[in-house]
Amino acid sequence: MVLYSFVAVKQFEINEGKMFNPNSVMQLRKVLFDYVGLSPTGKKTATGAISTDAEVLEQLSEEHPLPAAILKVRQLGKIQNTYISKILPELDKDNRIRTNFNLIFTTSGRLSSSGKFNAQQIPRDDPIIKSCIMAPEGYKIVSQDLATAEMYYAAVLSGDVNLQKVFTSGGDFHSTIAHMVFALPCKVEEVKELYKAERQSAKAISFGILYGSGAKKVAETVTKASGQFYSLEQAQEDINAYFTKFNKLKSWLKSRKEFIEANGYTYSFFGRKRRLPNVFSSDKGIASHEVRSGINAEVQSLASDVNLFGAMATANEVKAAGLDASIFMLVHDSIVSIVREDQVEEYCAILKRNTQKDRGCSIKGCPSGVDQEIGNDYSFGKFEKVYEVIGDSFSRLPAK
DNA sequence: GTCCTAGGCGCC
DNA sequence: AAAGGGCGCCTAGGAC
Numbered sequence: 048m049v050l051y052s053f054v055a056v057k058q059f060e061i062n063e064g065k066m067f068n069p070n071s072v073m074q075l076r077k078v079l080f081d082y083v084g085l086s087p088t089g090k091k092t093a094t095g096a097i098s099t100d101a102e103v104l105e106q107l108s109e110e111h112p113l114p115a116a117i118l119k120v121r122q123l124g125k126i127q128n129t130y131i132s133k134i135l136p137e138l139d140k141d142n143r144i145r146t147n148f149n150l151i152f153t154t155s156g157r158l159s160s161s162g163k164f165n166a167q168q169i170p171r172d173d174p175i176i177k178s179c180i181m182a183p184e185g186y187k188i189v190s191q192d193l194a195t196a197e198m199y200y201a202a203v204l205s206g207d208v209n210l211q212k213v214f215t216s217g218g219d220f221h222s223t224i225a226h227m228v229f230a231l232p233c234k235v236e237e238v239k240e241l242y243k244a245e246r247q248s249a250k251a252i253s254f255g256i257l258y259g260s261g262a263k264k265v266a267e268t269v270t271k272a273s274g275q276f277y278s279l280e281q282a283q284e285d286i287n288a289y290f291t292k293f294n295k296l297k298s299w300l301k302s303r304k305e306f307i308e309a310n311g312y313t314y315s316f317f318g319r320k321r322r323l324p325n326v327f328s329s330d331k332g333i334a335s336h337e338v339r340s341g342i343n344a345e346v347q348s349l350a351s352d353v354n355l356f357g358a359m360a361t362a363n364e365v366k367a368a369g370l371d372a373s374i375f376m377l378v379h380d381s382i383v384s385i386v387r388e389d390q391v392e393e394y395c396a397i398l399k400r401n402t403q404k405d406r407g408c409s410i411k412g413c414p415s416g417v418d419q420e421i422g423n424d425y426s427f428g429k430f431e432k433v434y435e436v437i438g439d440s441f442s443r444l445p446a447k
Numbered sequence: 448g449t450c451c452t453a454g455g456c457g458c459c
Numbered sequence: 460a461a462a463g464g465g466c467g468c469c470t471a472g473g474a475c
Contacts, residue, residue: 070470072454128469159466168458258463335462343464379459
């Protein structure tokens with residue numbers, strides 16, 4: 048194993064009298080900062096200790112090859128321990144694995160999944176793992192998700208007509224936003240290649256709004272996603288431009304913040320109460336965190352509820368029509384089903400219609416978009432270029 | 448052996 | 460001024 052040929056690791060093992068365990072954060076800190084002599088990046092954990100997370104290791108890998116080796120150990124270990132070695136031993140006699148979908152555990156109204164196998168954290172870009180979920184002979188797997196669901200409902204709730212226009216105009220969501228916000232002198236379809244950085248900026252800001260993040264986080268996200276340094280000042284400038292264009296969204300966010308701060312709770316569109324007592328905390332950090340949670344809850348709850356209503360309505364209609372189709376997973380904004388081959392077309396139409404139904408929270412004349420995929424397994428045939436060969440070994444390629 | 452926290456990381 | 464929302468599971472390490 049390459050890891051154990053590093054001088055620093057050998058020295059650690061001699062001095063500490065034990066084998067280096069790369070999964071131990073405490074041991075890793077010693078090796079990186081005491082034995083290799085790297086300088087901490089400044090990033091700290093929640094409790095104030097020196098962080099060794101993926102972002103830190105990526106940064107440190109510019110100084111020394113060891114951090115990259117640790118990253119590799121973590122990536123492979125995650126897949127091995129969490130997925131591969133979990134699935135086979137937990138199979139029932141019918142070769143299926145059964146999990147829990149918890150209906151009342153989350154504050155937003157989303158389901159959660161737990162037990163033998165968390166069905167809501169299957170690696171999205173790993174076709175090997177995803178292809179383990181197979182339809183039986185004569186059946187297909189149908190997966191449908193709501194396109195940019197939370198931004199759609201942010202547009203509905205805020206009543207921001209400019210933001211709603213992004214959905215009525217069709218086209219790639221983040222490209223359209225970038226095109227509008229930065230007044231890009233090209234067609235929307237050209238944004239993806241001509242104005243990559245602007246699109247990434249728009250995307251990061253959109254996500255940032257849903258989560259309540261600021262310019263610092265936006266700058267970090269864009270820098271990481273683009274591989275190009277993107278300054279705090281640039282991020283702030285872009286955020287300002289964003290809110291200039293979507294000023295109704297801005298005022299809605301502000302009014303929700305004020306309501307939450309004044310009342311210590313909020314209600315989602317369909318009437319789910321979210322209690323937020325920490326807004327009254329004297330700790331400003333805790334109080335502002337609570338406000339971010341509250342604003343996010345309104346959007347997340349609505350998007351989730353719409354998906355759940357769509358799933359229930361679909362199940363009812365499927366039952367009434369006597370179709371051989373059943374939903375076996377819900378992943379927050381997606382519905383995954385198993386459908387008899389000859390009924391897939393009919394099923395997809397039912398699913399789409401029931402999901403896009405106007406429940407009093409749609410943009411007029413523009414239902415939320417849905418994306419459907421159909422396949423023999425959950426990888427939907429995305430199998431190419433999973434491995435590369437390195438010498439006499441092989442390595443998993445980075446996802447997408 | 449069980450339970451807990453910390454740190455990290457998979458998903459939306 | 461700054462502020463990343465919601466989950467569950469992995470291992471390490473320590474308390475009991």
